[in-house]
Amino acid sequence: MSDKTILTIGILAHVDAGKTSITESLLHHSGTTTSLGSVDKGSAITDGLTMEKNRGISIKASSVNFSWEHRLFQLVDTPGHIDFSAEVDRSLSILDGVILVVSAKEGVQAHTLNLWESLIERKLPVIIFFNKIDRAGVDVERVFLDFQKDLGVQLFALNYPDVSHPDNPKLLSFTNCAHHINSTILDTSMENLAECDETFLSQYLEGEISNLEQVLEKGKQNIKTRALYGSLFGSAKLGLGIEELLNSITTLIPQPKSYYSTAAAKVFKVTFDKKKGRLAYIKSYGSRLKSKDFIRSQQLDKDIKINQIFKPHLGGLVQSSELHKGEIGIITTSDSILPGDILGSEDLKDQYSKISEAVLGVEVIPKDVKDYQKLGEALEILNVEDPILDFKWFKEEKEFHLKILGPIQTEVLKENLIQRWAVEAEFHKPKVIYKETPSKSAQGYVRYWMPKPCWAIMTFLIEPAPLGSGVSFTSNVRTSDISNKYLNEVKRAIPWSLKQGIHGYEVTDISITLIAGTEHTVHSNPGDFLLATPMGLLKGLENAGTDLLEPMYAFEIKANKDLLGPISTDLNQMNAQIDTPMFENYFFIIAGRVSVAAAMDYAIKFNATTSGKGRLKLTLDGYKKTTTTDDKIRSYKGVSPLDESQWILHMRGAFKADDRSSS
Structure with a gap:
């Protein structure tokens, strides 16, 4: 193992901003690859799947390593399409810093905003790379200012794009920008620096800004503290700005925090290989891991054996005997570990919001x-x-x-099934997944006492709870009537008892109180209360009735003001709640709330209306009550606890139906 500092850097963007091309340029410029991979030609190293090569988009996160200035970079290329944002969420959990790619042509797009919110919440260091400055019609000043305004941040430009000759764009390093010092990009950068650096403020007001090396150094200091965000302009296609990007992530992304003295790792991805079997991608946060080691799986709550260790190398895997702190590796094990698992005893859980x-x-x-x-x-x-x-x-x-x-x-998924398993499948039209909540208060009584030996008698009070409050449980029964060991089984049964309500959806925003019940000193077993709880709860829900809750989107639209009329008409037809529009030069911005069901296919219509030049951001924004109609109701899958005799047989193992996943 070398003495190089190891940094895990993610490269994120809205789809088609060019992040995979930048990844290939970083690999090539750092000397890791001898030829430049191409997304268009299907030769990009990080797009290893056949589907990725055919579609020209990233679908799975992939990791590649390269070295620059005595640092080892583990670069994680992530999908840019919001449909694969779960892959991005898992990748974000292991990053030390981020390159956020923005197309200088399209500017800030809907998914850029989603990504930025996650980056801010996680307080990750970010370098912004404005790509594609060679594209016709690019307004570099506008994209710089729009980014600041739309995301509410202050930028500091680390280089300057000279696009006075669009066919031959050039980049100037910050210290060579004296002739452009009054440009909007550099002047705004100076103003931003002055706002967060009192020493520079007095120099700026007195016009003492000729020492650009000194100004750059102050800018970098404030970027490191995240008072400012560093930005670079460039073109992956032309190789412009790539060396500056390499130097920036080397000098401006701080070293990782200290690691643990014991073995600790996070599983951020799992795949299956025909020859190697289940591959778990992990990042080590502690002491050295070796093949044949045992380490605790927190999800499985047991020790697992690491059979083999591999490391990513240029789109492939190379076997290794050990993994050091900070390194990304791939392990094989005979145990069923899953993405998100924590290995070891340390608390590495990811508590942040999901992108989608x-x-x-x-x-x-x-x-x-x-x-x-x-x-x-x-x-x-x-x-x-x-x-x-x-x-x-x-x-x-x-x-x-x-x-x-x-x-x-x-x-x-269709393509995946064909390519990997030669199975053709049909996917029905997507349907909205509703939730249920009690319509009123009611009681659910259950008496499970035959055939003996068994005894669990309970009465539950079911009550509606405030929107968004989830599930709460209280027991008012004396422990002399039902002892704690049986109450624990009731608590354990509640989450899966509520997976399907009387209309076929998960039940939420419910208050459950156990108001009466008894155990039997001879006939009661813990399994009796586990079996009886769903019967009592579903009976209570049947007596109370349930309302459906539908998921809602918060939307934000930015488009040319000439399109306000047709877009407003669309929103009204979707029964959207609409805020007062705001106007900004040639554009309008409008926000509000709309149901997922109404807006499910709106993105396609919106792109057609705006010719792909508008911005539509949809963010999940809780639930609200909706009317219950026959087309929304789902039948109960598997054996329902309301069918008491069949449920008892099923839970006792005599009934062979399975209402849960076989996995």
């Missing part, structure tokens, strides 16, 4: 009925690789159900 949540559900069916079993097994593997799919295999109904983020994701 899955609120759409699809049913998947095999085109050939003979592929039913094969399709189910393939979907189980895909669910391990991407747990946001929340795959459910309802064996009695022979149905497969997934949660998705958007339509592009279903197209990719």
Whole structure:
């Protein structure tokens, strides 16, 4: 192991901003590759999947290493399409810093805003790279100012783009920009520096800014403290700005915080390889890990054995005997570890907000009925690789159900199934996943005392709770009537008891109180209360009735003011709540709230209306009550606790139906 500092850098962007091209340029310029990989030609190292090569977009996060100025960089190239934002979330959890790529032509786009909110929440160091300055019609000053305004931050330009000759753009280092010192980009950078540096403020007011090396050094100091954000202009296509980017991430991204003295790692990705089996991508945060070591899996709550260790190398894997602190590696193990698992005893859990949540559900069916079993097994593997799919295999109904983020994701899943398993599948039209909440207060009584030995008698009070409050449980029963060991089984049963309510959706915003009950000194077993709790809760929900809650989007639209009329008409047709529009030069900005069901397909219409030049940002914004209609109601999957005799047989193992995923 060398003495190089190891930094894990993520490269993030809205789709088509050029981040994979920048990744290839960084690899080539650093001497890691001998030829420049191309997205268009399908030769990009970080786009290893056939689907990525065919589509020209990143679908899975990938890691490549390169060295620059005595530092080892582990560069994580992430997907740019919001349908794959779960992959970005998992990658963000292991980063030391970020390169945020913005197309100088399109400027700040919807997903740029989503990414920025996550970066700010995590307090990650960020370098902004304005790419594609060679594109016709680029307004470098406008994209610089718009970024500041739209994201509410202060930038400091580390170089200056001379696009006076569009066919031959040039870059000037900050210290060679004396002739452009009064330009909007540099003047704004100076103003921003003056606002956060009192010493420089007096120099700026007195016009003492001729020493650009000194100004640059002050700018870098404030970038390191995140008072300012460093920005660079360039073109990956022409190789412009790449060396400046390498130097900037080397000098402006601070060294990682201290690591742990014991073994500790985070699993941020899992894939399956035909020969190697389950591959878990991890980042080490502690002492050296070696093959054949045992380490605790917090998700599995047991020690697992590391069979082999690999390291990423130019799109492939090379075997290694050990993994050091700060390094990204890939381990094989016979245990079923999942993305998000923490290895070791340290608390490395990721508590930050997700970029996007899955609120759409699809049913998947095999085109050939003979592929039913094969399709189910393939979907189980895909669910391990991407747990946001929340795959459910309802064996009695022979149905497969997934949660998705958007339509592009279903197209990719289709291709994945064909390429990896030779299975053709059809995806039904996505449906909104509602939630349920009690309509009123009611009681649910359950008496499970036959056939003996068994005894669990309980009465639950079910009450509506405030919107967004989730699930609460209280017991008012004396421990002399039901002892704590049985109450613990009741608590354990509540979350999965509420996975399906009387309309087929997860129940939330509910207050549950156990108001009466008894155990039997001879006949009661812990399993009795585990079995009886869903029966009592579902009976209470049946007596109370439930209202449906529909997911809502908060939207923000920016488009040419000439389009305000048609866009307002669209929003009114979707029954959107609309705020007063604001006007800015040739554009209007309008925000509000709209249901996911109404806006599910609006992005396509919006892009057509604006010819792809508008910005539509949709962010999940909680739930609200909606009308309950037959087309929204789902049948209960599996054996319902309301069918008491069948439920008891099922839970006792005599009934073979399975209402949960087989995974």
